[in-house]
Amino acid sequence: xxxxxxxxxxxxxxxxxxxxxxxxxxxxxxxxxxxxxxxxxxxxxxxxxxxxxxxxxxxxxxxxxxxxxxxxxxxxxxxxxxxxxxxxxxxxxxxxxxxxxxxxxxxxxxxxxxxxxxxxxxxxxxxxxxxxxxxxxxxxxxxxxxxxxxxxxxxxxxxxxxxxxxxxxxxxxxxxxxxxxxxxxxxxxxxxxxxxxxxxxxxxxxxxxxxxxxxxxxxxxxxxxxxxxxxxxxxxxxxxxxxxxxxxxxxxxxxxxxxxxxxxxxxxxxxxxxxxxxxxxxxxxxxxxxxxxxxxxxxxxxxxxxxxxxxxxxxxxxxxxxxxxxxxxxxxxxxxxxxxxxxxxxxxxxxxxxxxxxxxxxxxxxxxxxxxxxxxxxxxxxxxxxxxxxxxxxxxxxxxxxxxxxxxxxxxxxxxxxxxxxxxxxxxxxxxxxxxxxxxxxxxxxxxxxxxxxxxxxxxxxxxxxxxxxxxxxxxxxxxxxxxxxxxxxxxxxxxxxxxxxxxxxxxxxxxxxxxxxxxxxxxxxxxxxxxxxxxxxxxxxxxxxxxxxxxxxxxxxxxxxxxxxxxxxxxxxxxxxxxxxxxxxxxxxxxxxxxxxxxxxxxxxxxxxxxxxxxxxxxxxxxxxxxxxxxxxxxxxxxxxxxxxxxxxxxxxxxxxxxxxxxxxxxxxxxxxxxxxxxxxxxxxxxxxxxxxxxxxxxxxxxxxxxxxxxxxxxxxxxxxxxxxxxxxxxxxxxxxxxxxxxxxxx
Numbered sequence: 193x194x195x196x197x198x199x200x201x202x203x204x205x206x207x208x209x210x211x212x213x214x215x216x217x218x219x220x221x222x223x224x225x226x227x228x229x230x231x232x233x234x235x236x237x238x239x240x241x242x243x244x245x246x247x248x249x250x251x252x253x254x255x256x257x258x259x260x261x262x263x264x265x266x267x268x269x270x271x272x273x274x275x276x277x278x279x280x281x282x283x284x285x286x287x288x289x290x291x292x293x294x295x296x297x298x299x300x301x302x303x304x305x306x307x308x309x310x311x312x313x314x315x316x317x318x319x320x321x322x323x324x325x326x327x328x329x330x331x332x333x334x335x336x337x338x339x340x341x342x343x344x345x346x347x348x349x350x351x352x353x354x355x356x357x358x359x360x361x362x363x364x365x366x367x368x369x370x371x372x373x374x375x376x377x378x379x380x381x382x383x384x385x386x387x388x389x390x391x392x393x394x395x396x397x398x399x400x401x402x403x404x405x406x407x408x409x410x411x412x413x414x415x416x417x418x419x420x421x422x423x424x425x426x427x428x429x430x431x432x433x434x435x436x437x438x439x440x441x442x443x444x445x446x447x448x449x450x451x452x453x454x455x456x457x458x459x460x461x462x463x464x465x466x467x468x469x470x471x472x473x474x475x476x477x478x479x480x481x482x483x484x485x486x487x488x489x490x491x492x493x494x495x496x497x498x499x500x501x502x503x504x505x506x507x508x509x510x511x512x513x514x515x516x517x518x519x520x521x522x523x524x525x526x527x528x529x530x531x532x533x534x535x536x537x538x539x540x541x542x543x544x545x546x547x548x549x550x551x552x553x554x555x556x557x558x559x560x561x562x563x564x565x566x567x568x569x570x571x572x573x574x575x576x577x578x579x580x581x582x583x584x585x586x587x588x589x590x591x592x593x594x595x596x597x598x599x600x601x602x603x604x605x606x607x608x609x610x611x612x613x614x615x616x617x618x619x620x621x622x623x624x625x626x627x628x629x630x631x632x633x634x635x636x637x638x639x640x641x642x643x644x645x646x647x648x649x650x651x652x653x654x655x656x657x658x659x660x661x662x663x664x665x666x667x668x669x670x671x672x673x674x675x676x677x678x679x680x681x682x683x684x685x686x687x688x689x690x691x692x693x694x695x696x697x698x699x700x701x702x703x704x705x706x707x708x709x710x711x712x713x714x715x716x717x718x719x720x721x722x723x724x725x726x727x728x729x730x731x732x733x734x735x736x737x738x739x740x741x742x743x744x745x746x747x748x749x750x751x752x753x754x755x756x757x758x759x760x761x762x763x764x765x766x767x768x769x770x771x772x773x774x775x776x777x778x779x780x781x782x783x784x785x786x787x788x789x790x791x792x793x794x795x796x797x798x799x800x801x802x803x804x805x806x807x808x809x810x811x812x813x814x815x816x817x818x819x820x821x822x823x824x825x826x827x828x829x830x831x832x833x834x835x836x837x838x839x840x841x842x843x844x845x846x847x848x849x850x851x852x853x854x855x856x857x858x859x860x861x862x863x864x865x866x867x868x869x870x871x872x873x874x875x876x877x878x879x880x881x882x883x884x885x886x887x888x889x890x891x892x893x894x895x896x897x898x899x900x901x902x903x904x905x906x907x908x909x910x911x912x913x914x915x916x917x918x919x920x921x922x923x924x925x926x927x928x929x930x931x932x933x934x935x936x937x938x939x940x
Contacts, residue, residue, distance in 0.1 A: 193469040193517075200521045201462065207522040211515075215406055222412030226369055228419035229426040231332070231361030232325035233496030234599065239726035240701065244718025245323050247633050251672035252679055258327035259627045260292065260318040260356040262338075263614045264302070270349035278350040279303060282316065285337035291330045293319045313617050315355075324720050327358035328365075335362055340610065353614020356627040357688055357720040360601040363611035364870070365426045367604075371869045372430050379437055379864040380405070383857055387441070390853045395530040396452070399523055400444035403515045407440035408433055411508040418503070425497040427802075428504035430865070430873050434880075435810065436508035438861040439483070442817060442854040443476045443516040448531070449850045451524060455532040464532075465521055473517055475824065479817045480513035482749050486813035489741040490805055493734040495727060498802055505810070563845040570897045571837055577898035581890045582769070588886070589772030591779040597732060598798040599724045600689030604871045606794075619687070623664045628688025629681040630697060631719035632657060632704070637712055640675050649712040650678045656707055657682050662696040688721045691797075697722045728801045738805050742812045743768075749816065752918055754823055756908050762899055763823070766891045767815050771808055774883035778803065778875050793874070800872040807879035814858065814880070815887045818851050822892060826900075836904055840897050848893065855888030 200207055235242055248257065264278050279302050286294040294316060302316045320327050331354055338352050354362070380401065387397035411432050418424060450472035454464035487509070490502035524531045570577045605612040618626070634653055636646045650669050658666045662685050669678040684693045697717055704715045743764055750760035778799055780786045785795030826843030833839060862884070865877035900907050910918075 193473045194466050196517065197466040197469045197521060200518065201465075201525060204522045204525050207518060208526065211406065211519045211522075214410060218410045218413035221416040222409045225412040225416040225419070225429055226365075226426060227416065229365070229415075229424050229428060230325075231328040231358075231365045231426050233423055233425040233500060234727045235325055235496070235723060236726045236730045237494055239723075239730070240716050241718040241722040241726045244631055244633050244716045244722070247672075247677065247716070248631070248679070248718075249323060251674060251677055252670065257322055258320045258324045258330075258356065258358050259629070260320050260327060260331060260334075260354065260359055261618065261627060262294075262316045262318065263353040263355055263618050264314045264316065265351045265353070265613075265617055266312050266314075267349055267351065274349040276303070278352060279316075281338065282352070285334060286318065289330065289334045289337050291320060291322045291327075292334055295319060313621055315618055315621055320358075324357060324723065327356070328361045331356065331358040331362035332365060335359075335366070351610070351613075353610060353617065355614050355618045360611065360615070360689075363609075364601040364604065367609070367611075367870055368426055368430055368873065371865075371873065372433055375865045375868040376408075376433055376437070378868060379861050382860045382864065383437065383441055386853070386857050386860060387445070390445070391448075391452070393530065393533065395527050396448060396532070399448055399520060399527070399531065400441040402523070403444045403512070403520055404437050404440040406519065407508055407512045407515050408436040410511050411436055411504070414507050414511075415504055422500075423496050424500035424503070427497065427873070428500045430869070431501045431806070431876075432504035432508045434862065434865050434873075434877060435505045436512060438858040439480075439509055439814070440512035440515060441857050441861075443480065443512050444520050445854050445857070446472045446476055446817075446821065446850060447516055447520055448524070449853075452532045453846075461528070461532065462525075465524055469517070469521060472821075475820050476516050477513055478749075478753070479820050480509050482745070482816045482820075483509045483813035485745055485749075486742055486816070487809050489738045489745070490809050492737045492741060493731055493805065495730060497727075498731065498805065501802070501806065502809070509813075561845055563848045564841050566848075566893065567841040567844045567897050570894055571840065571901040574898040574901040577894050578902070581894040581898070585769040585773050585886065585890060588882075589769065589776040591777075591784065592772055592775035594783070595775060595779050595804070596783060596798045597728055597801045597804065598689075598691070598694070598796075599727050599801040602687060602689050603796050615687070623683050623685065624687040624690075625664065625684035625693060628693070628720045629667075629683050630663075630693070630700065630717065630721060632680040632682065632700065633677055633716050633718070634669075634680065634709075634713040635677040635716075637714060641671050641678055642675065646712055649709045650680075653704070653707070653709045653713060653715070654680055656704070656709070657700065660696060660699065662686070662692055662699075684721070688719075689724065693721045694725050697725050731801050731805060735805060735808075738808060742809060746812055746816065750819065750823070751914075753820060754827055755910055755915070755918055755920070757910050757914065758903060758906055758908075759823060759900075762903075763819050766895055767812055767887070770815065770883045770887045770891055771811050773886050774807055774811065774879040775804065777882045778807075778879045781878065782871060782875055794871065796871055800875055802872065803875040803879060806876050807883065810876075810880050811883040811887070814884060818855065818888060818892055822847050822851060822896065830908065836900060836907055840900050844893070844897060851888055851892060855884050858884045 235245070262282055264275070264282075266275055279299065283294060283299060286292055298316050298318075302314050320330060322330060335354055338354065340352055340354060383404070384397060384401050387400055388394060391397050412429065415424065415428055415432065447468050451464050451468035454467045455461055459467065484506050487502045487505050490498050493499070602612065602615060632653070634650055636643075639646055641647065641650065654666050654669060657663060657680060664683045664685050666683075667681040669680055671678055684696055686692045697719075700717045704710070704717070746764050746767065747760045750763055751757065754760060781793055782795050783797060783799055787793045788795050822843060825847050826839050829839035829842045830836060859881045862877040862881035866874050866881060869877060
């Protein structure tokens, strides 16, 4: 880092120009980052739903693919001309959109229906030749062609709505993009105010904010290029922005705060910058790599949606580390004294305050700094502090024992949204599950489908499915191209995302293989609902692997850093308490509905499937920042004094302000997404905000000093075999030789 600082000092202009070129070049691509993103990615390779989908594509006609439809609602005052114009607009839109068509028969039927009263609803089925997940992009293109969401399509005398599961996810994409723009517009000003309060200087506050903007925009461009060659979820942009704003600002804050601390201690600005990079800069690099590794644990789940969200988060963390290590030092050098001196207004306020204090007679002895007094108070009664803080975290985490997960989009639309209105209008005309049938493929064990015994088995299978209380009807069997399989489409009573429909899928999967027909037929149950069930089961079943990976990683990282076998174990347990508290709050808000209607919250009756693994990986990764910065300073003080209590007090006093400020920024950013996002993003934002807030307050300021006081010298216990092989890592103490080199470089 000292070598890097010398390079940056000599080539400051080249570094600044390079970043300026990268930033300007990234702007147009960042604006287009969502073009190739998809609402799909929830398929599970090797699942039963995946097997059914592959069989549909291989053995059956293209008409058995995804189901889409258009709902035309003629409102009061609509004329026949308005109705015919809407139908003609549909015909042209379908003709100009790939993989979708409207048949002449459907158009003729719609024309007949629209000749009825002016106030009415017409449902026009569409022919789609791609599967359910690929149809999401088709639905997105068709929405644009139809002008849905514009006055032409949604606010005229005849409103147009697109229905079907793919249409749901396509509408969800647009809603997520709008929410992202709102969150970014609100989040940056809030972060700016916090930074201004922390640094007292507009110039210094602008540095982390600028790095946050650069990191998010450059990552957006990288996402655009990656999405051209691989499938990536639309939620990737939300995750990258949410994490990127907080992480980039936090990393810059840590380096800048250490630089200003060194200048205040009497170092020359050039030397202080080198020291900041060699201490906090190395810690930022270490923390960034740990966050990346923690997020990489999500790749243990073989689903494109979760992996692409992890990839977007990894990219923005990597870019944030790069900007904090290269762009920030160059900008600090460019700003000169303005990077470490208070602003004029706040400087005058501070000077006036000092003048008032100097004019007063000392009434009492000077008090110790707040954080030293706080630490002393906690460590004076450590057992009581642990009991109170631990009880609070356990109480927050109790609702997590009732955690239930599910995946879906319909309930996440706000009341009155055009997508929801279209589905409700269609459900009033037909069954809510008409566009999301449960697909059953029966394959003969021996002989052709036309054999009398096999044909009788298929008829009996159809009757068995129809007898289920959740099934409205079962379409006539459709034979495969090879004549050895039959497709049965069952229309459920509820929509494809309803719990009752998911239960139907599970009953069919459990019951049909045990039915008498299984002697002649093998049965697979698929369709949209089955795909969502498989996705939920896959993620839930993989949680243990993610937990094990993240816990082992966290323990190993802190073992190397702290050279202690006890402190990493304590840190892992406390992080689990923070995550448990976050899960508990999410369940209470979004599953139990304790705050429905307040601040825009609306419970779904469940937690989104992607929320638990994402919150776990993000929280464990980000909490390592605070763990590294706090415990490394405590370790440094302990190595110098051998006094645990003094080391904890001194380490907490020197790092608490920075950690608290960084956590406040993180919480503010995540809270912005809670206030403006769709429920699935709100859940991630709320969970991470709660976990970071708890981690930076109850854990860092209460549990850490209290438990270290109880453990005493056991804090630093390390088996001798490990002591011999573990590398030494100290991110907060600059070696004297390096300090001399930095000073010499500054003089040169």
